[in-house]
Amino acid sequence: MKDKTLTPEDLARKGLTSLQKMADPARSRQAQRYFKEEARFYGISSADARTLARNLYEEVKKDWTPDEALRLCEILLPHPYHDARALGILILSRYKKSLAEDVFERIHGWLSRNYLDNWALVDVTCPDLVGALLEKYPGLVDRIKAWALSDNRWVRRASLVSFIKLAKKIEFRDAVYQISASLFSDRDDLIQKANGWLLREAGKGDVKRLERFLLDNGPVVPRTTLRYAIERFEEKKRKGILEKTRLR
Numbered sequence: 001m002k003d004k005t006l007t008p009e010d011l012a013r014k015g016l017t018s019l020q021k022m023a024d025p026a027r028s029r030q031a032q033r034y035f036k037e038e039a040r041f042y043g044i045s046s047a048d049a050r051t052l053a054r055n056l057y058e059e060v061k062k063d064w065t066p067d068e069a070l071r072l073c074e075i076l077l078p079h080p081y082h083d084a085r086a087l088g089i090l091i092l093s094r095y096k097k098s099l100a101e102d103v104f105e106r107i108h109g110w111l112s113r114n115y116l117d118n119w120a121l122v123d124v125t126c127p128d129l130v131g132a133l134l135e136k137y138p139g140l141v142d143r144i145k146a147w148a149l150s151d152n153r154w155v156r157r158a159s160l161v162s163f164i165k166l167a168k169k170i171e172f173r174d175a176v177y178q179i180s181a182s183l184f185s186d187r188d189d190l191i192q193k194a195n196g197w198l199l200r201e202a203g204k205g206d207v208k209r210l211e212r213f214l215l216d217n218g219p220v221v222p223r224t225t226l227r228y229a230i231e232r233f234e235e236k237k238r239k240g241i242l243e244k245t246r247l248r
Contacts, residue, residue: 015087
């Protein structure tokens with residue numbers, strides 16, 4: 001007789017029980033050091049969180065569609081603990097290649113409601129999930145440019161990091177540089193760092209274009225963004241770009 005299929009509610013309860021059993025108060029206190037905003041943690045390592053997500057997915061992969069995984073996220077994302085929300089996202093990521101286009105707006109809603117309210121949750125969600133949607137549905141590229149204009153810092157960061165895995169691909173390069181430039185005036189350090197990270201990734205596909213872009217925009221590029229963007233350049237080149245782009 002076939003075992004009863006686990007529902008999203010079942011899997012959420014099972015996941016939360018596992019997280020509570022794995023909780024490490026010392027690691028929880030240590031994790032807070034990496035976040036300026038207050039966050040609550042069970043204290044699960046990234047490796048253990050991914051192992052738990054994989055094991056839970058194995059229990060349902062023969063029966064679930066992306067709809068069940070999305071429902072699991074809707075259950076876990078309002079949870080007060082970072083680890084619980086990340087668990088939902090990690091399981092949903094297993095379905096990234098089969099997500100429908102309308103999941104783009106659902107993720108925007110999660111960001112807008114601050115369910116993904118720190119850099120780590122944005123960064124575990126957007127490169128994989130939103131990145132996969134952008135690649136599958138290229139029409140979304142123009143729509144995500146509007147995210148860079150949001151009042152919500154997590155939506156703005158998402159507009160950048162969603163391209164991290166796509167930045168080296170020539171078909172996304174124009175959009176990467178357009179979104180990057182649109183955020184040069186942003187004073188939020190989490191946006192400036194994400195912007196530099198994205199530019200660094202774009203440079204792996206065409207380093208000469210990255211150098212031209214930085215020199216052409218000169219002193220309007222935030223120094224934090226600039227330093228992240230040129231990390232892979234050899235030292236003499238880095239010093240030259242820093243000097244040439246310095247505000248006179």
